[in-house]
Amino acid sequence: MKPFDYERAVSSNAAARAALASGAHFIAGGTNLLDLMKLEVLRPDKLIDISRLPLRQVERTGDGGLRIGAMVTNSDLAADPRVRRHYPVLSRALLAGASGQLRNKATTAGNLLQRTRCPYFQDTAMPCNKREPGSGCHALDGFNRNHAILGTSESCIATHPSDMAVAMMALDASVEIQSAAGKTRTVALDEFYALPGDTPHVETTLDSGDLVTAVLLPPPLAARQVYRKVRDRASYAFALVSVAAVISMNEGVLDHVAVSFGGLAPKPWRDRKVEALLSGKPPSGALFQEAADRLLAEARGYGGNDFKIALAHRTLRAVLRQATGLTQ
Amino acid sequence: MTKIQTGLRINGADHRLEADPRTTLLDALRHHLHLTGSKKGCDHGQCGACTVLVNGRRINACLALACMHDGDEITTIEGIGSDESRSALQEAFLACDGFQCGYCTPGQICSATAMLREAADGWPSHVSPDLNGPVTLNAREIAERMSGNICRCSAYSGIVDAIGQVAKGGVK
Numbered sequence: 001m002k003p004f005d006y007e008r009a010v011s012s013n014a015a016a017r018a019a020l021a022s023g024a025h026f027i028a029g030g031t032n033l034l035d036l037m038k039l040e041v042l043r044p045d046k047l048i049d050i051s052r053l054p055l056r057q058v059e060r061t062g063d064g065g066l067r068i069g070a071m072v073t074n075s076d077l078a079a080d081p082r083v084r085r086h087y088p089v090l091s092r093a094l095l096a097g098a099s100g101q102l103r104n105k106a107t108t109a110g111n112l113l114q115r116t117r118c119p120y121f122q123d124t125a126m127p128c129n130k131r132e133p134g135s136g137c138h139a140l141d142g143f144n145r146n147h148a149i150l151g152t153s154e155s156c157i158a159t160h161p162s163d164m165a166v167a168m169m170a171l172d173a174s175v176e177i178q179s180a181a182g183k184t185r186t187v188a189l190d191e192f193y194a195l196p197g198d199t200p201h202v203e204t205t206l207d208s209g210d211l212v213t214a215v216l217l218p219p220p221l222a223a224r225q226v227y228r229k230v231r232d233r234a235s236y237a238f239a240l241v242s243v244a245a246v247i248s249m250n251e252g253v254l255d256h257v258a259v260s261f262g263g264l265a266p267k268p269w270r271d272r273k274v275e276a277l278l279s280g281k282p283p284s285g286a287l288f289q290e291a292a293d294r295l296l297a298e299a300r301g302y303g304g305n306d307f308k309i310a311l312a313h314r315t316l317r318a319v320l321r322q323a324t325g326l327t328q
Numbered sequence: 329m330t331k332i333q334t335g336l337r338i339n340g341a342d343h344r345l346e347a348d349p350r351t352t353l354l355d356a357l358r359h360h361l362h363l364t365g366s367k368k369g370c371d372h373g374q375c376g377a378c379t380v381l382v383n384g385r386r387i388n389a390c391l392a393l394a395c396m397h398d399g400d401e402i403t404t405i406e407g408i409g410s411d412e413s414r415s416a417l418q419e420a421f422l423a424c425d426g427f428q429c430g431y432c433t434p435g436q437i438c439s440a441t442a443m444l445r446e447a448a449d450g451w452p453s454h455v456s457p458d459l460n461g462p463v464t465l466n467a468r469e470i471a472e473r474m475s476g477n478i479c480r481c482s483a484y485s486g487i488v489d490a491i492g493q494v495a496k497g498g499v500k
Contacts, residue, residue, distance in 0.1 A: 006332060006349035006395055031391045034352070035372050047349070049396055075385070079451045084459040095454040099476025100443060102373060104385040105392065235454065235475035 002043040009050050016180040018048045020209040026050050029105040032114040064219035070109035070212045086220035092227035093167035099236050109212040111164045118158035129155045130200040145304040151265040156200030160267050169260035169268040170244040174216045180209025193267035223248035224323040239263035241312045247323040254278050283324035288317045332395040339407025354378045354389035365405035365434045376477035379435040380404050386442035405434035420490035428481035439477045440491045465495040
């Protein structure tokens with residue numbers, strides 16, 4: 001690990017200002033950052049410890065939603081009684097990720113900002129456009145079993161590894177951000193993440209000195225919530241495909257429809273055209289087939305991950321059947 | 329780089345550490361404070377051999393910087409039991425053959441100690457049928473909740489039996 005200076009932030013303002021320095025990096029839980037620092041994939045000059053900032057509360061908002069502090073651990077969030085009762089898809093997604101030890105350390109903001117587990121990104125002996133812009137991508141025709149089939153570019157086909165963010169996407173979450181100038185803004189989670197294009201090293205719309213202070217959830221809906229994760233082993237593995245669904249029914253037709261996906265794309269994926277296709281129609285096998293076809297119309301496999309197209313198709317249909325109570 | 333002063337309360341005793349900020353909690357325990365019960369397996373948070381309790385919660389000590397834990401209460405395997413006074417889980421691991429080489433065992437026992445508390449607090453797991461229901465620590469629940477601890481000798485059936493025994497009311 002490269003030597004670094006360490007500073008404990010005394011306030012969100014001070015943290016955001018300190019992060020303007022070149023080579024500075026926030027550290028919260030550190031479960032992903034320290035791993036990458038040991039591999040020298042990340043080599044910060046200075047760590048700004050934000051783990052003790054007073055951002056550990058889960059609070060009700062004025063409109064009946066929830067404000068989840070950036071430093072709330074994944075364990076605390078999954079076990080929060082309000083999350084379990086009103087946003088079960090979020091508890092389920094959190095509990096499907098990592099291990100008990102990691103969830104105790106990993107934070108809400110850190111989970112959103114965790115880096116891809118692409119083996120080429122994690123290996124400094126390999127070229128990687130995300131780690132070293134312009135150096136190339138060996139995943140395109142290399143070992144790409146875990147890689148993306150949607151939203152990719154010729155520069156990068158790495159997936160975003162979070163389960164939590166997939167559920168938050170289906171819950172229409174937004175991210176509260178404080179700038180180094182002390183201003184607070186809120187960004188929809190869907191707009192928080194950037195697609196790789198030809199700048200795969202740019203993963204979010206955050207600016208230098210921006211600090212994520214909270215995730216906001218809108219008031220809960222009376223809807224069925226499902227999280228299904230498909231992976232190579234039953235526990236403690238990243239998703240090959242995951243689907244989060246928040247679906248309500250009204251007089252026999254799908255009403256509110258929000259469906260998001262993990263393991264398929266460089267960001268938690270949501271396709272409004274799929275949702276529009278489903279909304280207002282009675283559940284049926286044919287409808288779900290059409291929705292899955294629509295989701296995957298532009299999907300592209302790279303060899304090792306071709307199977308994800310069929311797997312995503314089946315998983316989406318299974319989740320839609322479960323969420324709507326369709327038995328056949 | 330400047331060395332950093334850190335105060336840690338480990339197994340009830342206060343310790344001072346002056347170390348490079350890169351020092352992980354695991355290296356601080358093993359190399360600086362000579363508490364070698366916590367083991368280094370993968371050093372990347374994948375195997376669980378380094379599991380310790382920080383303020384009662386289990387974490388991977390290899391993925392924690394010691395300087396970030398200034399003032400925290402740490403419990404290692406040395407604080408859970410000794411040859412003269414073993415914890416219920418340690419007795420159960422012996423009774424159920426919950427190990428072969430023993431390298432992962434301190435991490436398994438620290439992890440299980442905290443896991444039993446999580447279950448008692450009603451925390452659900454990935455395999456819990458009801459997020460809001462009572463927790464029943466059957467073999468499936470124990471395996472899921474312990475998936476962050478890997479045993480290269482594959483003593484899993486003994487480990488699950490040992491934890492299950494303690495969950496049901498302890499070993500005599």
